[in-house]
Amino acid sequence: MRRKLFVLLLVVIFFGSLFALYAGAKEKKITIKFMAALYSEATTPFWEDVIAAFEKEYPNVEVELDVVHWDNVYQKTTTLISAKQEPDILNTDTILVQYAAEGLLEPLDPYMDASFKAQFIPAMLESGLYDGKIQALPFLASVRALFYNKDVFEKAGVQPPRTAEELVEVALAINDPPDFYAFGMPITNFEGQAYISYFLWAAGGSWLDASGKCAVNSPEGVRALTFARDLVHTYKVVYPPWSTVNRDETQKAMTAGKVGMLMTASFFPTIAKMDNPDLRLGAVPIPRDKAQYNLAVVDSLMIFKRSEHKQEAFDFIKFYFRDEWHKRACIEEGVLPVTKSVSNELKSNPDLGPFIEMLPSGRFYPLHPEWQPMYMEVIKAWQLAILGEKEPKEALDDAVRKINTEIIK
Amino acid sequence: MGSYFCNKSPFLSYQYFYYAMRVSERGTALVKSLRVSKQEKIAYLCILPSLFIVVSIIFVPVLKTFINAFFELDRYGNMKGFAGFDNFIRLFREDLFLRIFLNTLYWTFGMVALTIIISLVLALALNNNFFGRKFSRAVLLLPWAASLMISALLWRWLFNGDYGMVNRLLQDLGIIDRTIHWLAEVRTSFPSMIFVGIIVSIPFDTITFLAGLQAIPIELYEACRVDGAHRLQILFKITLPLLKPVFFIVTTLEIIYTFNSFPIIWIMTRGDPADHTHIMITYLYKKAFLYQDFGIASALSVFIFLLLLMFSILYARLLYRKGD
Numbered sequence: 001m002r003r004k005l006f007v008l009l010l011v012v013i014f015f016g017s018l019f020a021l022y023a024g025a026k027e028k029k030i031t032i033k034f035m036a037a038l039y040s041e042a043t044t045p046f047w048e049d050v051i052a053a054f055e056k057e058y059p060n061v062e063v064e065l066d067v068v069h070w071d072n073v074y075q076k077t078t079t080l081i082s083a084k085q086e087p088d089i090l091n092t093d094t095i096l097v098q099y100a101a102e103g104l105l106e107p108l109d110p111y112m113d114a115s116f117k118a119q120f121i122p123a124m125l126e127s128g129l130y131d132g133k134i135q136a137l138p139f140l141a142s143v144r145a146l147f148y149n150k151d152v153f154e155k156a157g158v159q160p161p162r163t164a165e166e167l168v169e170v171a172l173a174i175n176d177p178p179d180f181y182a183f184g185m186p187i188t189n190f191e192g193q194a195y196i197s198y199f200l201w202a203a204g205g206s207w208l209d210a211s212g213k214c215a216v217n218s219p220e221g222v223r224a225l226t227f228a229r230d231l232v233h234t235y236k237v238v239y240p241p242w243s244t245v246n247r248d249e250t251q252k253a254m255t256a257g258k259v260g261m262l263m264t265a266s267f268f269p270t271i272a273k274m275d276n277p278d279l280r281l282g283a284v285p286i287p288r289d290k291a292q293y294n295l296a297v298v299d300s301l302m303i304f305k306r307s308e309h310k311q312e313a314f315d316f317i318k319f320y321f322r323d324e325w326h327k328r329a330c331i332e333e334g335v336l337p338v339t340k341s342v343s344n345e346l347k348s349n350p351d352l353g354p355f356i357e358m359l360p361s362g363r364f365y366p367l368h369p370e371w372q373p374m375y376m377e378v379i380k381a382w383q384l385a386i387l388g389e390k391e392p393k394e395a396l397d398d399a400v401r402k403i404n405t406e407i408i409k
Numbered sequence: 410m411g412s413y414f415c416n417k418s419p420f421l422s423y424q425y426f427y428y429a430m431r432v433s434e435r436g437t438a439l440v441k442s443l444r445v446s447k448q449e450k451i452a453y454l455c456i457l458p459s460l461f462i463v464v465s466i467i468f469v470p471v472l473k474t475f476i477n478a479f480f481e482l483d484r485y486g487n488m489k490g491f492a493g494f495d496n497f498i499r500l501f502r503e504d505l506f507l508r509i510f511l512n513t514l515y516w517t518f519g520m521v522a523l524t525i526i527i528s529l530v531l532a533l534a535l536n537n538n539f540f541g542r543k544f545s546r547a548v549l550l551l552p553w554a555a556s557l558m559i560s561a562l563l564w565r566w567l568f569n570g571d572y573g574m575v576n577r578l579l580q581d582l583g584i585i586d587r588t589i590h591w592l593a594e595v596r597t598s599f600p601s602m603i604f605v606g607i608i609v610s611i612p613f614d615t616i617t618f619l620a621g622l623q624a625i626p627i628e629l630y631e632a633c634r635v636d637g638a639h640r641l642q643i644l645f646k647i648t649l650p651l652l653k654p655v656f657f658i659v660t661t662l663e664i665i666y667t668f669n670s671f672p673i674i675w676i677m678t679r680g681d682p683a684d685h686t687h688i689m690i691t692y693l694y695k696k697a698f699l700y701q702d703f704g705i706a707s708a709l710s711v712f713i714f715l716l717l718l719m720f721s722i723l724y725a726r727l728l729y730r731k732g733d
Contacts, residue, residue, distance in 0.1 A: 007451050014458055075698035082485040098484065178588055188681060189699065241570055241593035243682035258571055373700050383683035 031062045032309050032316065033087035035077070037299065038069045040271055042332040054319045061312045071190055074372070088307035089316065091139055093299045094365050100130035101369035106303045107133035111314045119321070123360065124338040127298035130367070136300035137317060140335040142265040143358045144194065144295045146287060149260050150280035152180075160261075160282060164202065164227060164289040167261075171237035174260050182237040184250040184262040185228065187386065191247040192379035193365065197295050198263050199224035204290040207366045207374075214403040216378050217396035220290070225385050225392040227289070232386050243383050255279055265297070266355040270334025283354070296362020298338070373407045471714075478707035486703045496708035503705070505684055505692070513668060513688040516599075520606045521663045527607065528614035528659075533644075535615070536622045546619075553612035561676035564605045568592055568677070595685045598678050602686070605673055610666075614659050621655030622648070657728050665717055689713055 036047055044067045051063045066087065068076050073092055080086045081104065090096075099105050112134075117125075120138065128136030148160045156174045161167040171182035187195050196216075200206070205220030215221070232238045239250060239259050251268055253259050255275045262268075269281050286294055301320070303313045320326065327342045329335070334351055336359055337343045346352050365371065381399035385392040481492040500506060535546060552560065567574050570590030579585045592598045625648065633643050649656075669690045674680065680687035680695060687695070689709060697706035 003451065007454055011454065011457075078485060078698060078701060082487075102484065189679065241590045244592050244598070244678055253571065256571075373702075376699060380683055383681070387683060389683070 029060055029062045030309050030312055031064055032089065032307070032313050033064045033066065034089040034091075034313075034316070035066045035068060035073070035080075035087040036091040037073050037093075038067050039267070039333045039335070041274070043067055046329060046332055050320055050325050053325075054316055057319070058312070058315060061309075061315075063316060084306065086304045086306060088303060088309060088313045090302050090304065091299065092302070093297065094127070094367060095372055096128065096136045096300055096302055097130060097367050097371060098369045099302070099304075100135045104304055104306070105135040106305045106307065106310055107135055108137060108303065108314070109134050111311070116318065116321075119339045119341060121338055121340055121343060121359075124298055127364065127367075128300050128302070136302035137321075138298045138338040139301045139320075140329060140333065141296060141298045141338055141359060141362075142267055142335050143297075143355050143362050144198065144263055144265055144286055145283040145355070145358075146261060146263045146285070147254070147268055147281050147283050149254070149257070150282045152260050153282070160284045161287050162284065163287050167287050168231070168235055168237075171231070171261070172235060175235075175237045177236070180258060180260065181239040182260045183231060184239045184254055184259040185231065185242050186245060186247045186250045187228075187242055187379060187382055188244065188246045189376060189379060192382070193375035194247070194295055194297075195228075195263070196224075196375070196378060196382055197365070198286050199228055199289075201293040201295075201363060202286065202289040202291060203227070207378075208368065212368070213408060214374060214378075214400050216381075217393065217400040221396055222393050224289075225382055225396060228382065229386045229388075229392060233388065243387070266336060266352070266358075267334030269351055270332075285358070294358055294362045296359060296364055298364070368408070370407050374403050377403050377407065474707050474710050477703065478711045480704075482703040482707065484701045484703075492704070496704040497712070500705050500708045500712070505687070508685070509687050509689055509692050512599075512686070513690075516603060516606075516670075516674075516688050517664055517667045520603050520610065520667050521660065523603075524607045524610045524614055524663060525656075525660060528611050528618055531611065531615045532618035532622055533648075535619055549615055550612050552609050557609060557670075557672045558676065560609050561605065561673045564601075564673075565592070565677045568601050592678050593682070595682065599686055602673050602677050605677070606667065606670060609673075610663060614663065617655060617659050618652065621652050625651050653728065657725070661721055661724060664720065668717060669713070 034047075034051075036043065038044070044065075047065050047067065051065060054063060055061065074095055077086065077090060077092065077095075081099075086104070096105065108128075124138040124141060125134060127138050128134050146160065152174055153160060153170075158170050158173050159166075161170045167183070173182075174180075175182040185195060186192070197207075200216065200221055203220040203224040205218050205224060206215060209215035209218075232242065239245075239253060242250075245253070247264060250259060250262060251264060251271065252275065254262050255272045257276075257279075263286055266283075269283075272279050272281060285292065301317050303310055303317070307313055320329075321339060323339075323341055323345070326337060326339060327345060330337045330342060330346060330352065331349070336352060336356055337346055343356055347356055368374070377399045378396075381390075381395040384390045385395040389395075390398070477486070477488065478496055479492060479494070480488040481490045481495065483489050531549070535542060535549070555563075566572065568591040570576065570588050570593065573591070575591065576585070576588045580588070589597060591601045629647055629651075630643060633647060638646070668688075670688075671690050671694065674686060674688060674691045675694065678686045680691050684692070684695075690713065693706050693709045693713070696702045696709065
């Protein structure tokens with residue numbers, strides 16, 4: 001009898017403590033969860049400072065910060081959405097179109113007053129426009145450029161290339177395997193779509209045709225892919241682990257003096273300065289072939305519809321857009337501002353000024369809910385063709401067929 | 410019972426009554442055997458919380474995945490409609506499927522075979538008394554102490570073409586004359602990853618074999634030596650056969666772990682270039698979370714589960730049919 005009572009007591013204590021833990025975990029303040037993407041080592045300290053200042057001004061709100069690397073942010077978000085536990089605020093890129101298409105985002109027009117809306121550069125607001133409603137606010141922008149190692153170029157006596165032909169000439173002049181490769185061309189699942197865009201758009205091609213179907217296998221697309229393949233196999237000027245080492249790691253290789261040229265985002269000099277202050281980087285626009293385009297990428301902040309504290313979440317976003325914070329984010333991460341006031345302030349900044357000029361002529365990735373599965377298929381086709389396993393036209397045709405029948409339905 | 414049908418008399422009712430009594434007796438005996446003793450009841454009560462956790466964390470998701478595999482799923486894994494074998498058909502029709510399947514076999518059997526051989530040799534060596542044995546055993550456990558993720562990350566940088574120590578070491582030893590970008594091409598990256606897998610698997614296998622070897626009574630060896638058997642005979646006729654149960658456990662566990670070993674490949678190459686170094690489990694992850702195609706991912710999960718289940722059953726039958 002006593003033993004039975006003892007066991008019963010154990011069970012009660014066990015379940016009782018579970019219950020107590022749960023009950024005690026209920027916050028007395030409002031907590032909003034914010035998932036931010038990791039841009040650099042400056043990201044986490046920046047957000048912590050913003051949150052500290054915000055919490056001082058709004059004492060009844062607590063912000064839980066979760067900084068996630070870009071490599072994982074899509075998967076983590078998807079998992080959280082499946083578990084119906086997505087954060088209140090999310091910082092992510094064009095994948096937001098998927099969430100908007102599923103009706104997961106809270107339209108932000110009702111929260112914005114006229115003066116708040118007017119501070120944004122109009123073209124930037126397009127990035128969050130879906131179904132006629134603003135479902136995300138632009139958070140920061142970047143454009144791309146061809147960066148080159150000034151010391152190497154001066155020593156070889158060459159000028160940075162402006163066209164595709166010049167690129168080949170210059171690369172051949174400075175190439176010195178196996179210690180130094182002229183051109184970095186990371187085509188991996190992270191940012192591979194950017195590299196494809198550089199070549200594809202320069203050749204006059206595009207991702208989608210007028211009817212919204214994938215068109216990377218057009219003659220221009222094949223031309224672009226053939227050029228990339230030739231850089232690797234015919235001219236042998238490309239840093240060898242191009243298919244397994246991603247953009248960020250290739251940036252590090254360039255900072256360490258192993259790669260001479262790399263097309264990447266405007267925040268590269270800021271990052272490079274942290275690793276190697278002696279590196280002298282120059283920047284020229286993405287070389288043109290038949291056309292000249294720059295890739296503009298806007299990342300956004302958005303609020304999920306299932307959030308229980310949407311007004312507080314919006315207050316936090318509005319807090320970020322105060323000039324002092326937005327400006328600090330741009331300077332620390334080396335990215336471009338999306339508000340008119342900060343744009344004007346930073347036009348004279350040596351690192352950002354020239355790119356701020358380029359931003360209005362930037363071209364965006366296509367805004368399509370199936371953008372991610374589509375570009376992953378195209379990245380694979382590019383990899384297969386450049387590895388030499390398939391001819392460019394065949395690889396692209398196969399990918400496009402799969403995309404247009406199974407992915408874009 | 411036949412006679413019971415033939416008679417229609419009071420005799421029948423007696424037989425029927427007798428039959429009913431016997432059935433109820435059997436029933437009573439059954440119920441008696443089901444009745445749990447007090448101690449057993451307390452035991453069940455104690456394991457109830459753990460059982461609850463195991464069922465909800467392991468059993469329920471597995472069951473849900475099985476069910477999901479037969480439905481059309483949306484981007485977040487929610488069911489949209491019954492799809493029969495559609496997901497499976499799409500899975501087998503994938504142009505990469507055969508390649509990934511073969512990759513998985515190559516990966517599993519290559520790694521397990523080499524690991525088992527090396528571990529067995531190491532265990533036999535460590536079974537003897539020699540100076541520094543205790544130290545050797547401790548050192549052996551070190552790769553196992555580090556988490557698999559950390560080991561994989563470390564080896565990714567060790568195999569790095571520009572900064573890696575592997576290149577440095579091989580160049581200094583004169584084995585290679587220029588740096589190799591190990592993880593950039595399939596023919597060097599896949600063997601490198603198998604190598605890493607072997608290194609991290611050896612500790613567990615060796616320790617288990619060692620435990621098995623130590624369970625063999627020394628008297629057996631002495632008796633053999635008295636009879637004049639020499640070492641190889643002892644090894645093959647006594648040691649290995651007595652090690653069979655341990656051997657079975659180790660190989661089965663290793664095959665299952667390796668088949669589903671995710672961290673090494675995902676961290677070292679992520680399946681690239683062009684999905685050539687994927688095994689089934691990494692491809693499953695990519696399909697689920699990067700392509701957001703949960704239908705194919707669930708179908709693949711079911712396929713892997715059934716494959717491993719079939720393998721375990723067949724392997725057990727095979728090993729235990731041969732002798733004993």
